[in-house]
Amino acid sequence: xxxxxxxxxxxxxxxxxxxxxxxxxxxxxxxxxxxxxxxxxxxxxxxxxxxxxxxxxxxxxxxxxxxxxxxxxxxxxxxxxxxxxxxxxxxxxxxxxxxxxxxxxxxxxxxxxxxxxxxxxxxxxxxxxxxxxxxxxxxxxxxxxxxxxxxxxxxxxxxxxxxxxxxxxxxxxxxxxxxxxxxxxxxxxxxxxxxxxxxxxxxxxxxxxxxxxxxxxxxxxxxxxxxxxxxxxxxxxxxxxxxxxxxxxxxxxxxxxxxxxxxxxxxxxxxxxxxxxxxxxxxxxxxxxxxxxxxxxxxxxxxxxxxxxxxxxxxxxxxxx
Numbered sequence: 001x002x003x004x005x006x007x008x009x010x011x012x013x014x015x016x017x018x019x020x021x022x023x024x025x026x027x028x029x030x031x032x033x034x035x036x037x038x039x040x041x042x043x044x045x046x047x048x049x050x051x052x053x054x055x056x057x058x059x060x061x062x063x064x065x066x067x068x069x070x071x072x073x074x075x076x077x078x079x080x081x082x083x084x085x086x087x088x089x090x091x092x093x094x095x096x097x098x099x100x101x102x103x104x105x106x107x108x109x110x111x112x113x114x115x116x117x118x119x120x121x122x123x124x125x126x127x128x129x130x131x132x133x134x135x136x137x138x139x140x141x142x143x144x145x146x147x148x149x150x151x152x153x154x155x156x157x158x159x160x161x162x163x164x165x166x167x168x169x170x171x172x173x174x175x176x177x178x179x180x181x182x183x184x185x186x187x188x189x190x191x192x193x194x195x196x197x198x199x200x201x202x203x204x205x206x207x208x209x210x211x212x213x214x215x216x217x218x219x220x221x222x223x224x225x226x227x228x229x230x231x232x233x234x235x236x237x238x239x240x241x242x243x244x245x246x247x248x249x250x251x252x253x254x255x256x257x258x259x260x261x262x263x264x265x266x267x268x269x270x271x272x273x274x275x276x277x278x279x280x281x282x283x284x285x286x287x288x289x290x291x292x293x294x295x296x297x298x299x300x301x302x303x304x305x306x307x308x309x310x311x312x313x314x315x316x317x318x319x320x321x
Contacts, residue, residue, distance in 0.1 A: 007302040008041035009107065010294050010310050014245045015049050017287055017312040018103040021243040022050040029054050032103035033093075035086035035234065040068030042105055047075045053103075055079045056096065058086050060135040060221075085135075087229035093237055100239035106246040108227070108253050127187035132213075132220045142216040146189070147182040151175050161224070161252065162215030169196045170212060186213075214250065224252060231260040235284065238315035243287065245312045254291055254309045261286060261313045283319065287312035 008014075022030045030053045034043045037059035047055055055078060059065050065081050072079045082092050086106065093101065130143035149157070151171050158167035173196040174183070183189060190209045197208050218224055234244055248254040264284030269276045291309035299306045 007304075008045060009247055009302065009305045009308045010292075010298065011042065011045055013292065013310060014042060014105060014247070015045060017245045017310075018046070018105065018243050019049070021102040021241055021314070022046070022053050024102065024241065025052070030102035031056060031098055032105070033058070033089065033101050033234070033237070034105050034107075035089060035230065036105075036107045037068050037081065038064055038107065040071045042107055043068065043079065044071060046103075046105070047072065047078060053078070056092065056098070056101070057081050058084045058089065058092060060085045062135070062137065085226055085230075087226045087233060089230065089233050089237060100242065101237050102239055102242045104234045104238065104242070104244040106230070106234070106244075108223075108246070108248050127185055130183055130186055130189065130216075132217045134221050139220065142220050143183050145216060145219055146174055147178050157219045158212055158215045160215075161218040162211035162213075163251070164211040164215060166197050169198075172196070218252075224256065227253060227256050231257055235260065235264055235313070235315065236319070240315050240318060242315045243312060244315075245310065248291075248309045248311075249307045254311070257311050258291070261311060264313065278317075281317055283315065283317045284313045285316045287314055 018032065022032055024030060030050065032046050032050070032053050032055055034046065034055060034057040037043055037057040038061075040057070043055055043057050046053065055072075055075070057068070057072075057079065059068070059081075060083070062083060065083055069081055072081070080096065084092050093099075129141075130146065131141040133139055133141055145157075146154070154171045154174065155167045158164040158170060164170065170193055173192050174189075177183070177188075177192055189212070190207075193209045193212055231246065238244060246257045248257055261284060265282045265286050267276055267280055267282055269280035273280075288311050291311050293310075294305040294308050
């Protein structure tokens, strides 16, 4: 499998956002965490751009760890690769004896490798087993979700995680069809979605199966639940002056990131205090105005960058004990 096809999204902008924290010289080399290693494109660029930095990289996908391990081998012990989900960051740093880090990067969503390996079942454009687990050694796949979840729960998932307006229609068709024969492959699901949508809904927003596949993937991997824990944990791991950059690919992820950053950048003092005590001062400074988008040139070169939204923040104060 070629690694050249993997083009890291908004790479230069991510490096620029993290640079002030990773170029800082101190008694210890700066530590940067890539919470979503994937094929290692961002990680390799971080090691290359910041020769003093030490990298800790996490991924729940063992195949991704194997491939990126080969790619990052030239950097020797500057790179530590860990099989973990990104909300396990505090435990990982604790095991490695790292109290605080200078940089954190998240590139959320599905890695290029998972989309491109047909047998993983992430992509709706090709027929494959309905799996969608990022870590194939644990948990239940998408087929089991489709075949066993109660209809009301399936509707909730499609609405909440896929923002699918036609959730009820799709789920009615799924329930009818699964009684005849359980779902196992993606092509059958794609066809069922096409058949159950009204004409007007098919004309908008690309492949009509996109939202359902996104919803199933988020459910199978517990992505939003994990993210709800992971972003505050990453902010908590930052040393003062440390920076975090997060790339999201749909509004649900971006909203979570925005909420955590906004809360950290807010003054939490009760109204009317003439002087705001230290413990109420903001802990974060926002580095991006809203979410930054990829350039038109980048989207033209790499269509997977199109939905990307980038937010950055800097740690400016310790937590009050």
